[in-house]
Amino acid sequence: MKFRYRCYDCGYEGESDEIVYLCPKCGGSQKEGEFLKGILSVIYDEKELRALKDKKDLSVQDFLPYQIVTPECFPAGVTPLVKPERIRKETGCDVSFKMDSQLLSGSFKDRASLLVASQAIAHGQTRIALASTGNAGAAMSAIGAAYGLDIILFVPATAPVNKLMQSVLYNAHVVPVKGTYDDAFALSVEYTKRKGGVNRNTAYNPMTIEGKKCSSIEMFLQMGEKRPDVIYVPTGDGCILGGIYKGFYDLLSAGLIDALPRIICCQSDASDAIASAFESGQYRNVKASTIADSISVSSPANGRMAVRAIRESGGYAVRATDDEILTAQRELCAKAGLFVEPASACAYAAFRKDCKNIGKDEKAVVLLTGTGFKDMSVFQGRVSLPDAIENDVKELDRLPF
Numbered sequence: 127m128k129f130r131y132r133c134y135d136c137g138y139e140g141e142s143d144e145i146v147y148l149c150p151k152c153g154g155s156q157k158e159g160e161f162l163k164g165i166l167s168v169i170y171d172e173k174e175l176r177a178l179k180d181k182k183d184l185s186v187q188d189f190l191p192y193q194i195v196t197p198e199c200f201p202a203g204v205t206p207l208v209k210p211e212r213i214r215k216e217t218g219c220d221v222s223f224k225m226d227s228q229l230l231s232g233s234f235k236d237r238a239s240l241l242v243a244s245q246a247i248a249h250g251q252t253r254i255a256l257a258s259t260g261n262a263g264a265a266m267s268a269i270g271a272a273y274g275l276d277i278i279l280f281v282p283a284t285a286p287v288n289k290l291m292q293s294v295l296y297n298a299h300v301v302p303v304k305g306t307y308d309d310a311f312a313l314s315v316e317y318t319k320r321k322g323g324v325n326r327n328t329a330y331n332p333m334t335i336e337g338k339k340c341s342s343i344e345m346f347l348q349m350g351e352k353r354p355d356v357i358y359v360p361t362g363d364g365c366i367l368g369g370i371y372k373g374f375y376d377l378l379s380a381g382l383i384d385a386l387p388r389i390i391c392c393q394s395d396a397s398d399a400i401a402s403a404f405e406s407g408q409y410r411n412v413k414a415s416t417i418a419d420s421i422s423v424s425s426p427a428n429g430r431m432a433v434r435a436i437r438e439s440g441g442y443a444v445r446a447t448d449d450e451i452l453t454a455q456r457e458l459c460a461k462a463g464l465f466v467e468p469a470s471a472c473a474y475a476a477f478r479k480d481c482k483n484i485g486k487d488e489k490a491v492v493l494l495t496g497t498g499f500k501d502m503s504v505f506q507g508r509v510s511l512p513d514a515i516e517n518d519v520k521e522l523d524r525l526p527f
């Protein structure tokens with residue numbers, strides 16, 4: 127679909143045949159210690175969107191700015207919408223889990239990476255650089271491997287080893303940086319300026335938000351062309367939240383839904399920059415230190431857009447402690463058979479705290495974004511394996527179950 131860019135921070139609007147990153151007017155003009163300014167949104171012609179209302183056999187591709195190249199080469203969806211019977215009974219809520227943890231690289235990040243790969247191919251580029259602490263890098267590296275693209279991945283040297291190992295195996299050029307994620311981000315931007323290629327940094331490349339919206343469109347199609355009333359989104363940089371909002375915003379603009387679902391920003395109380403900005407109206411960076419590494423973010427790249435999205439949707443923020451996140455992770459395993467990483471479990475922890483506010487006739491969705499196998503180190507010292515028994519039938523009488 128034909129598209130243009132809009133900056134909600136300064137009102138800039140423009141079209142380009144080139145790859146565009148931050149707003150050319152206000153991008154990067156934020157004050158020291160504040161959230162990044164000038165993230166661009168991809169905007170479509172309203173008439174073209176409205177025409178989708180009468181289209182038969184709607185698909186996610188109908189809502190995208192680039193054609194996904196041979197989607198069967200690396201499918202990013204459809205992921206299951208699970209109805210967890212025991213949890214539904216216990217909470218009395220009509221809740222479903224959107225299992226984006228089941229995407230091929232093990233996290234939601236496949237969605238953005240696939241659209242950026244298609245963007246690169248459409249522009250005749252074969253090299254993609256990015257900064258990541260794990261999941262985005264693994265997703266981009268996997269898709270790079272599938273399409274034969276060169277992936278240059280800048281990571282803080284302290285990033286979780288098990289997530290980085292994936293990218294090494296996918297044959298990406300992994301560049302550990304003795305510095306923070308912000309340092310890796312800056313180096314990756316400089317890399318594409320000097321050496322060319324596409325930059326896939328989260329939110330910085332507007333196609334990352336656009337790719338993430340596919341989850342919302344998929345949900346709408348899975349629910350029989352209906353929307354949920356409320357959706358719980360695990361949040362760090364606010365790029366997934368921005369994407370979830372954008373999917374429903376496009377559906378609303380197309381006249382396919384009557385209103386936006388309430389978008390609930392789920393954060394760790396030890397990494398709550400967006401929750402605090404939503405409540406205080408001040409876009410200030412925080413010190414982040416949660417065990418849920420994927421949502422541990424001091425300076426959220428898409429913080430401003432995320433705050434607008436929460437507000438416009440009538441949503442709000444819910445915080446969970448690290449203990450609540452780890453308890454939620456184990457509860458999802460024990461009561462639903464779903465093993466997700468702590469960042470995803472944060473959304474479930476927030477749902478449990480907030481479910482009293484969900485109406486009797488409302489449909490809730492909890493977005494589960496990363497598989498638990500990504501980060502087994504969180505269980506060290508917390509969960510142990512049972513001792514082995516002797517190979518003797520007498521041992522069976524001693525078992526308490």
Ligand SMILES: Cc1ncc(COP(=O)(O)O)c(C=O)c1O
Pocket residue numbers: 233234235261262328360361362363364365366367420421467469470495496497
């Ligand atoms: C598994 C998982 N969940 C949630 C998030 C949070 O997404 P965002 O940083 O866009 O808010 C991330 C980001 O890395 C992630 O990897």
